[in-house]
Amino acid sequence: MSSISVQHLTKRYGTITAVDDVSFEVGSGEIVGLLGPNGAGKSTTMRVLSCFMPATSGSVVVNGFDVVRRSLAVRRSIGYLPENVPLPAEMRVIEYLDYRAKLKGVPRRERRARVGEVMLRCGVRNVERRIIGQLSKGYRQRVGLADALVHDPPILILDEPTVGLDPAQIREVRAFIKELGERHTILLSTHILPEVDLICGRVIIIANGRIGAEDSLENLRRGRRIVLEVRGEPRSVEAALARVRGITNVRFDADAGAGFGRFDLELRDGADAREDVARAVTSGGFPLRELRLETQSLEDVFIRTVSAEEPSARPVRPEPVPPHDGGDAVAGAAAAARGADAR
């Protein structure tokens, strides 16, 4: 069963569409990163998931409960860390966590132990008597995390959990989130690419309110190009390579000197045609100097997805919004998203 299921979620603020027909699933036990530039709709999506505001349209089911109809049940099963971690400045850490545990229905007998445990795990034990308003940003972030964890929810929704922390703290929080992933389903948002790399098993790239790409990190980064240096007449090399399975496009890139030419082979998603290419080249009698699979970094994927989703690159569509039109520049990415939906 998936822990979070979002179907055709759209959220408009007046005339501004913050989230536009977004669908995704988060399976139980997964750590999924919601990646996107600032203002992409990450926080809005998370606010809908955490029942702070309802969607304009679409359905969201968290832990088996609909966020509108069973809002209180959803809120009991999530731990939510909002961006900037707003905490009441006048309370002491231990008082605040105790109060939150009460609100979240932690039974009286377990409360002390729970609060003590999360303070220990989040490293705020040493500041438990301090007033929250006097804590540093890093400690406030940890108190927020402790708050999210205090009722031991199956699902954690963390909105930019490392923003505003110093490098050492970022490292610490990341390691902690990773550790939490062993027991909780986690959806976290960020615009920091390495963070996703370090923590998440799967990524949803969101830009301008829409999903640009969604896949496991491994798949997103999988090689998409083979670079080849071969001696021979470009046209006949191209002809020989065009027949290889898994290759969608062959392009003569440049003359590499000494009669060699550099070729650029585009690969179908998930395909690795290195063996077949080598065979085709040698059986065609072309001397081979280099054969290399170029993997793309997450940054490449991100930049490509985000720039493809720029409003100018997107055709203006009439309402109502049809689910997934694949006709624009993100056809490949949209196909990936569709594939993930079908799963």
Add this chain to the structure above:
Amino acid sequence: MRNLFHLAWRELTSMFLSPLAYLIMLVFLLWNGWWFRVYLSVRQGAVTETYAILLGNSLIFWIMAIVIPAAITHARIAAEKKSGVLEMTMTAPVSDVEYVLAKFLAPATFWVILWIPTSFYAWFLSEFGQAPEFGRVAAGYLGVFLVGFVFIGVDLLVSAMTTSVIVSLLMAFFLNFALVLVPLGLDFVSQDPSMRKIRNYIDLPQQFQTFSSGVVDSRAIVFYVSTIVLALFLAVRTVEVRKWR
């Protein structure tokens, strides 16, 4: 409603964490004690009369009833909306009704706590002087509490409508004044009997007269309670507005 108590308790305790609460209490007791003493000597020891002045029959009371509820209520929701604490609270399993009721109960309890020390006057006078008519004094207190709750309810509605603490403070003052002055002003506008009838319904100070003369009038209670309920209902709706924008 399981969480109502926790929310209201945290609200009330956080009020006592700010120096404002103690400042208000101090000024309130000095102000009341001073005027009580002055009026007691002016009225030549008419204890019950003096109590009636303290409990609503004077400008002294109305100034406090306008200023204090606004001061203790205006920031309750507005500040949390601005700081984002509202988001924290509303993503915990707390209903909007619980939230608003807690925000009402805390200042309402504070208002009652504020008045408790003045009841020692009655005890003190009956020990060392002349005892007041306890029934009349009790009715007066009931009226004082209810009027305070009306102002607190209205100020809470104002607080739910804005994210600016200053705006909500000014609006709360303004509305509290208006609640007292508009019915008086209506007299200048028109002397028409039907107008007079309406004015008598909405006249907060006049409704109050019955309490300070020792009569617990159900009409006045219905008026006060329904005003409070209306204000709280609208406050809940206003808190919900974030969902429909």
